[in-house]
Amino acid sequence: MTTRILTLVGVCCVTVSAWGDWSSQVFPVKSHDFGTVAVAAKTEFRFPVVNNLPHNQTLHIRDVRASCGCTTPIIETPYILPGQTGYILARFNTPTFRGKKGATLTVVIDQPFYSEVRLRVDGYIRSDMVFHPGAIEFGKISQGEAPSSSTQILYAGRSDWQVLNVRSNQPWLVPSFKQTVRGSGKANYELTVQVREDAPVGFFQNELIVQTNDRSMPNVPLRVSGNVETALVIAPQSIALGTLNQGTSVTQRLIIRGQAPFAIESITCEGWDVDFPQSVSDKKMHLVNITMTPRDVLGSQRAPVTITTAGDSPVRAKAILTAEVVAPQVVQTN
Secondary structure, X not given: OHHHHHHHHHHHHHHHHHXXXXXXXXXXXXXXXXXXXXXXXXXXXXXXXXXXXXXXXXXEEEEEEEOOOOEEEEEOOOEEOOOOEEEEEEEEOXXXXXXXXXXXXXXXXXXXXXXXXXXXXXXXXXXXXXXXXXXXXXXXXXXXXXXXXXXXXEEEOOOOOOEEEEXXXXXXXXXXXXXXXXXOOEEEEEEEEEEOOOOOOEEEEEEEEEEEOOOOOOEEEEEEEEEEEOOEEEEOOXXXXXXXXXXXXXXXXXXXXXXXXXOEEEEXXXXXXXXXXXXXXXXEEEEEEEEEEEOOOOEXXXXXXXXXXXXXXXXXXXXXXXXXXXXXXXXXXX
């Protein structure tokens, strides 16, 4: 019995030592800098934990502790199966801390062997700028809709402080801002974000960069998240028809997929005639050639193409049409 225990311990030790610096493989990211953030901004980072340990062993994270109250660590995936990826969430406590802050996160692993790994987060929480609320969270969005949501930027300090620009790293997240208060060292702005109709299906979490005229800390991130859902998937989601004459028809093939068999009741687009062959049976996927003719529109077009299913509980989904419609030239004869 004693010999067997020693043998098992030896196997475990050989496995860990033979793997070298295993923690760099399991924790591909060991540090994160939040940069400069505003008071009350919802500031989080997920450290990935990749279980590519040998011998198909499950990895268990027992505990994570932080060296500073400025950061709250959360184990999102205590047990990580072989070949899977889990996460440890580091939440920067921007509502209650100010200035340059940082913390060491000590991760305690007790399976398949005991070990401790240290992660690091740093950042600067500026006290003169506040987002209210601290993030823009859309929740569920129906694809094809274009919702918008806002937050307030509250500043107290320099009399000449101002927001110069707001940048987005996604073309379908469209920010805009306007000043609402100015005076006595205060400046307030309303920042609005619209999710365009062609946003891809699925969960998204992105950052907008608020650019100010501060020389030392000009850029401040703001988190934007949401989940675009649809009962029908349309491909292509963006129907680009180019330039065509008013009254001229163009044909486009669409692939329409549903979670359950369905028939198509109608396909419409305001200002356009839309013709398509009626489906004779319910199917999970339809290949449809639609013929579109601009009747009552001119100029640059960006319009939703609405597809409605048949039945007692119809489902609607939208693709986006873009085109440049020009007036037909009149040929003059002498």
